[in-house]
Every structure is written in structure tokens, then in C-alpha cells.
Amino acid sequence: MTKIRLHxxxxxxxLCASAASAQAPAKLKVGLMLPYTGTYxxxxxxxxxxxxxxxxxxxxxxxxxxxEFVKVDDESDPSKATDNVNKLIKRDNVDVLxxxxxxxxxMAMAKVAKDTxxxxxxxxxxxxxxxxxxxxxxxxxxxxxxxxxxxxxxxxVAKKGHKKVVTITWKYAAGDESVRGFKEAFExxxxxxxxxxxxxxxxxxxxxxxxxxxxxxxxAVYTFFAGGGAVKFVKDYAGAGLKKSIPLYGAGFLTDxxxxxxxxxxxxxxxxxxxxxxxxxxRDTSFRLAYAKAYKxxxxxxxxxxxxxxxxxxxxxxAVKGDTSKKAEFADALHKAKIDSPRGPFTISRFNNPxxxxxxxxxxxKENKLVGVASKALADPGRGxxx
Ligand code: PHB
Numbered sequence: 448m449t450k451i452r453l454h455x456x457x458x459x460x461x462l463c464a465s466a467a468s469a470q471a472p473a474k475l476k477v478g479l480m481l482p483y484t485g486t487y488x489x490x491x492x493x494x495x496x497x498x499x500x501x502x503x504x505x506x507x508x509x510x511x512x513x514x515e516f517v518k519v520d521d522e523s524d525p526s527k528a529t530d531n532v533n534k535l536i537k538r539d540n541v542d543v544l545x546x547x548x549x550x551x552x553x554m555a556m557a558k559v560a561k562d563t564x565x566x567x568x569x570x571x572x573x574x575x576x577x578x579x580x581x582x583x584x585x586x587x588x589x590x591x592x593x594x595x596x597x598x599x600x601x602x603x604v605a606k607k608g609h610k611k612v613v614t615i616t617w618k619y620a621a622g623d624e625s626v627r628g629f630k631e632a633f634e635x636x637x638x639x640x641x642x643x644x645x646x647x648x649x650x651x652x653x654x655x656x657x658x659x660x661x662x663x664x665x666x667a668v669y670t671f672f673a674g675g676g677a678v679k680f681v682k683d684y685a686g687a688g689l690k691k692s693i694p695l696y697g698a699g700f701l702t703d704x705x706x707x708x709x710x711x712x713x714x715x716x717x718x719x720x721x722x723x724x725x726x727x728x729x730r731d732t733s734f735r736l737a738y739a740k741a742y743k744x745x746x747x748x749x750x751x752x753x754x755x756x757x758x759x760x761x762x763x764x765x766a767v768k769g770d771t772s773k774k775a776e777f778a779d780a781l782h783k784a785k786i787d788s789p790r791g792p793f794t795i796s797r798f799n800n801p802x803x804x805x806x807x808x809x810x811x812x813k814e815n816k817l818v819g820v821a822s823k824a825l826a827d828p829g830r831g832x833x834x
Contacts, residue, residue: 472769475512477760478535480528480546480556483520486649486675487548489704490749491520494570496742497753498545501761504737509757510764517541523649525551532559542566542771545756548749550574550593550620557581566763566771570756571749574620578800580831584778587799589756589786591721592827593621593671596698597628599805599822600669600719604629604696605636609666612638615656615680616671618645625671625698633669641665651679657687668693673700678708685712699808699815704747706813716810719821722748722790723806724814734789746789755788759795762786798829 479498481491495518502514517539519531528547532555535541544560544567547553553572560567561583569577569586573593577586604612612633616622622645630640642663644656660668668689672680677700684695690712699720702713724745734754738746759781766780767773781795793803805822808815 472512474515475509475543475764475769475771476515476517476539476541478539478541478544478546479516479518480521480531480535480544480552481518482523482548482552483518485523486651487523487673488675490548490571490674493704493747493749494545494548494753494756496738497746497750497755498570498757499753500734500738500741500750501754501757503741505761509761510767510769512764512769521547521549521552523547523549523552525549525555528552528555529559532556536563536565543568543760545570545753547572550624553577554581554620557583557586560586564774566774566777568756568759570752572621573624575624575827575830576620578796578798578827578832579829582798582829582832582834584834585774587759587781587795588801589759590752590801591803592800593624593698594628594631594827595721595803595825596700596719596805597625597630597669597671598632599807599825600696600698601629601632601634601638602636603717603719603807603821604667604669605633605638607667609694610638611641611665612667612669613642613644613660613663613665614640614669615644615653615660617648617650617676619648621673622648622671626669629669640669649676651676653680653683654687657683657689660693661687661689665693668695670695670697670701672697673703674705677701678705681705681709681716682712699748699806702808702810702815704749706810706815713810714812717818718808718810718815719805720748720808720815721793721801721803721805722751722815723808723817726789726791726817728789728791730787731789748790751789755786755790758786758788759784796826796829797834798827798832799834800827800829802826
């Protein structure tokens with residue numbers, strides 16, 4: 448072979464290689480900012496698992512772009528949240544933020560996302576402000592607002608004829624807003640919240656407050672706790688002898704992902720949430736089988752929310768052909784979409800929060816069994832949002 452021919456072949460090879468790399472879009476960097484330690488650690492893991500399950504089902508790509516992950520443990524600590532999210536944006540150059548579980552952390556993320564225009568999908572935290580006063584075109588939620596399950600349970604408890612309720616929760620946005628949603632519907636239905644009790648997050652010293660509940664003798668108790676704190680609260684409530692005398696109702700986080708640890712102390716509890724075990728739909732059944740196979744455990748609401756965060760990202764990215772700078776088109780696609788969730792199909796409100804059925808569930812053995820739909824297509828009012 449002549450020298451010239453060799454040069455030509457080499458040049459052609461270089462051209463082909465650069466043409467191929469020009470065609471393959473850059474990987475999409477997804478920053479997972481979730482708790483991997485502390486009372487919400489298992490919630491963060493379930494969200495990551497669900498997210499990765501959907502991406503794997505799509506062959507590792509969304510909107511034509513291969514997905515690459517960067518992870519940070521936010522420890523459910525709002526005081527570290529701004530630094531953590533800035534690192535993801537400035538040091539790691541993520542294209543999309545996924546996080547978090549804790550409402551205080553999510554509000555810090557929302558502020559930075561709004562200031563920098565970075566796309567954010569919240570896969571759990573219910574802080575009403577995220578799709579209310581702090582809302583933005585580039586901030587979405589695949590989960591719920593704290594108001595939603597609380598409001599649905601307020602209607603249920605009022606309809607049961609209870610008149611006098613004590614509430615107990617962690618003193619931070621999620622607890623406060625869950626109680627506020629409950630109270631709004633319960634008092635509209637003729638009941639009265641006679642006492643609002645709380646402990647600081649993530650404190651689990653409940654004894655003094657349980658004694659106070661026993662002395663107050665309400666018709667029922669409404670609560671928001673989740674993760675490790677929910678396990679301890681349900682066990683302590685039963686241990687104090689209250690389960691027999693004063694019915695306990697909660698936002699469904701009280702018994703989701705926690706039943707193995709709560710055992711019989713959770714049996715019979717009624718909660719409201721946008722998911723239940725054994726919904727029995729083909730969509731949910733195939734999701735649950737695939738999740739159990741991949742992760743050797745049963746999925747919970749957090750796994751579903753992670754899965755749906757990835758679905759929402761996929762819908763938006765498909766509409767903008769992988770170009771995250773096209774924010775209006777991305778949002779437009781989500782507002783028109785019906786998300787085919789294991790929880791049942793849901794839509795996205797103009798405030799970027801799911802409009803979804805809230806189920807009434809009852810703990811039976813190790814499952815949150817579906818009792819019925821407590822509130823059909825419940826939409827958060829998006830108070831304070833100007834979009
Ligand atoms: C929240 O902080 O918004 C939060 C945390 C855990 C849950 C639900 C809501 O299970």
C-alpha cells in the first residue's frame with residue numbers, strides 16, 4: 448500500500464470518528480440529592496431505586512441522552528442544603544436536580560433552582576411552597592404537596608363523625624402543613640382540632656406527649672411521621688395503650704415502607720396516600736414485580752415517586768429532544784401529559800404538582816390495603832404561585 452493511500456485511510460477514519468461523536472449527544476448529568484443517612488435514609492434509597500428502574504427500562508437513556516448520575520447525601524439537613532445543591536450545579540455541572548425527601552432541604556433546593564434556572568424534580572418532599580409561593584417554570588414535583596394527604600384525611604375523619612381531634616407531628620414544614628391540610632377539611636366538616644402537639648425533627652421522645660393525649664381524651668388523633676420516626680411513633684402509641692382507646696389516623700407515610708419494623712402495632716391503622724399496596728392494576732403489578740426482582744424488596748410510595756420523577760423527566764426531554772434549555776416547551780409537554788404511574792394515571796397541574804387520587808388504606812398484615820378512593824383527582828390549590 449502506498450504512503451498516500453495510508454494517509455487517506457487514516458484521514459477518513461478520523462473524519463468518521465468525529466462525525467460519530469458529533470452525532471452522539473452528551474450524557475445528561477442527573478444530580479441525586481437525597482438522604483442516605485438518618486431517619487429518612489431508606490426513603491432516599493427507594494427513590495433512587497425507582498428512578499434507576501425507569502431509566503433501565505428505557506435502555507439507560509431519556510430523550511435520546513444517556514444518563515449519568517452524581518449523588519450527594521443531604522442528611523435531611525436544611526442547614527447544609529444550599530451548599531450541597533450549589534456543589535452539584537457548579538462543581539459537578541448537573542443538567543437536572545432530583546431531590547429531596549425533607550421539605551426544608553427541598554425548599555433550599557427550590558430557591559437555588561429558581562435563581563439559576565436549573566431543572567428540578569422533587570421526588571418526595573411535600574413543602575407546599577415548592578409548588579406554591581416558590582413555584583417556577585423549571586420546578587416540578589412527582590410526589591404530593593403536604594396539604595394533599597392531610598386534606599383527604601380531614602374529610603374522612605369528619606365523615607366518621609369524630610368531633611374532637613388532637614394532632615401530633617414533627618415541628619417543621621411537612622408536619623405543620625400536613626396538620627394544616629387536615630384541619631382545613633376536618634373543621635369544614637364540623638370537627639375541631641383541640642390541641643396541636645409537636646416534637647422537633649428528628650426527635651422521637653414521644654412519652655410526655657402521649658401522656659398528654661391520654662389526659663385530653665380526644666375522639667381521635669391525626670399524625671404525620673415518616674421513616675424511622677414513624678416506626679417509633681406507631682410502636683410507642685400502641686405501647687402506651689392508646690391504640691385500643693383512641694383511633695389513630697395519619698398521612699400514609701406513617702405506615703409506608705415501615706410495616707416490617709412496626710409489626711402488629713400498625714395492624715388496622717387507616718391512612719390516606721396517593722399509593723396503596725396491591726392495587727392490582729396491570730401497570731402496578733408489573734412495576735412491583737420488576738422492582739422486587741431488581742432490589743430484593745417490595746416497593747413503597749417512595750419507589751413509585753422516584754420512578755415517576757424519571758418518567759416525568761423522560762416526557763419533558765422527549766418534547767425538547769434532550770435540550771434542557773427549552774424550559775417553556777419542557778413545561779408545556781408535562782402540562783399536557785398523563786403520567787402512566789403505578790399509582791394510577793395522574794396529570795400535572797399548572798403549578799407543576801400532581802393532580803391525583805388519594806386513597807384510603809388500611810394496614811392488614813404487611814400491606815397497606817386499598818379501602819377506597821378518599822379524594823378523587825385532588826389538586827393542590829397552589830396558594831401563592833404566580834406562573
Ligand atoms: C417532607 O419533609 O416533606 C416529608 C418527609 C417524609 C415523608 C413525607 C414528607 O414521608
